[in-house]
Amino acid sequence: MSLVQRGARLRRSPFHEATQRYWPRGFTVYNHMLFPTNYADFEEEYWHLLEHVTLWDVSVERNVEVKGPDGARFAQLLTSRDLSRCAVGQAKYVLIIAPDGGILNDPVMLRLGEDHFWFALADSDVLLYAKGLAAYAGMDVELAEPDVSPLQLQGPRSKEVMRDLFGPGILDLRYYHFVETELDGIPLVVTRTGWTSEIGYEIYLRDGRRGTELWDRIMEAGRPYLIRPTGPSDIRRIEGGILNWGADFTAEHNPYEVGLERLVDLDMPGHFVGREALRRIAAEGVRRRLVGVEIEGERLDFNATEWAVLADGEPVGEVTSAIWSPRLRKNIGYAWVPVERSATGNRLIVETGAGAREATVVAMPFVDPQKRIPIS
Known part of the structure; x- marks a missing residue:
């Protein structure tokens, strides 16, 4: 279960050869492309993200x-x-x-x-x-599908690396804005976005032939700031309330169930597919919701499958993502539950990989609910 079968069907990112020098410990497949999962212990990478700066190959975001x-x-x-x-x-x-x-x-x-x-x-x-x-x-x-491959540069020292690469003007880039630019003649788009809930940037490579060159240039600039490559930090993204499509929700779920109704504009002048369906769902209400949960007891490993959620001895839902937060010293995650069980403070039982544990519905995000960190 720990191996990914190689083959031409699985694409490699423009940064693949560069990442191999740092010995990734594992891969998954995402959008038909090999995706490095980690280069060190997951918790070690989490602390490095919080304290320094990390580089992450996210070319899989086709x-x-x-x-x-x-x-x-x-x-x-x-x-x-x-x-x-x-x-x-x-x-x-x-x-x-x-x-x-x-x-x-x-x-x-x-x-x-x-x-x-x-x-x-x-x-x-x-x-x-x-x-x-x-x-x-x-x-x-x-x-x-354009020849576009993003990297994520994330962490509190990412601004210093970006300044050294692009000059002080790059620091004026606002959250969720971008600029078309170049670095040593390499065509790029730089955005103030990320999947970590930390300060960060995404650097979109626009010429797949120059992946190793760009990777090396960023690593060189980041050396004074202790840069290191990592995979995705599920610890930090769950702390920050970031959801993972395909794990936490799928095409079987709608925005009102997931808590993303702020991304629905039913009265806009333009037309979008699914508008009437969402209008009906908004009027009728939903029967289930995705909620935050704290799971009691000792540290739990990140779940590899969904965990059953019980109330009054009966199955009522499932945990989609759950992980130990080192700084909160708690097991935190997301669960699908009926609307009548979704209010903050509701008590549940979760059938974890380590046995049944009591759990409580809590507000999300678990850390920095006003998103002051990534915006800063």
Whole structure:
């Protein structure tokens, strides 16, 4: 279960050869691409993220590019968030909505022009869905997966590394905004975004032939600040209330169940797929919700499968992600429960990998609920 079968079917990122020098301990597959999971102990990488700066290959966030005369109309068709409020040079966290109101993906979207967009995807085949939608939309639009591969530079010293790479002007870049630039002639897009709830940036490589060159340049600039490569920090993303599509929610869930109704603009002037379904769901209400939970007892390992949630001795839901937070000294996570069990303070039983444990519904995020850290 610990090996990933190699083959040409599994793509490698432009940074793959560079990452091998640091001996990644494991890989998973995400969007048909090999994805390094970690280079050291997960908790060690977590503390390094909190105290220093980390570099993470997130090329697996494959992009769908939308452009053409009807690019803006088609991009709006994909998502429930009002894109008329998104300026060129701005990024937005958005939802790709199915006709029944389910969430097909939750990408970060970049608006590069009035009719030019990138959607940096979680792990699902949105390009195929978009092509099918375009075939019947009657719009003049081009859809493709561009030669774009992001890295994440995250942690409290990431600003110093960025300043040394790009000059002090890069520090004026606002949260969820981006700039098109270059480094030593390497074409890039730099955004003030990330998947860590820490201060950070994403650096989108626009020429896949220069991955090793860019990686080495960043590692060199980060050496005075103790930079090191890591994989995704599930500890930090759960602390920060960041959800993982495919694990915490899927196409079977809608924004109102997940707690992402702020990303739904039912009264916007533009049209999007699933609008009437979401309007009906909003009027009728939902029967289940995704909630934060604290699970009592000794440290738990990160769950590899869903854990059953019980109330009054009966199964009522499941834990999707659960992990030990070293700084909170608690087991924290997310669980699907019926609406009547979703209020803060409700008591539950979770069938963990270490046996039954008592749990309590709590507010999310668990750390920095006002998002002051990443915005700073």
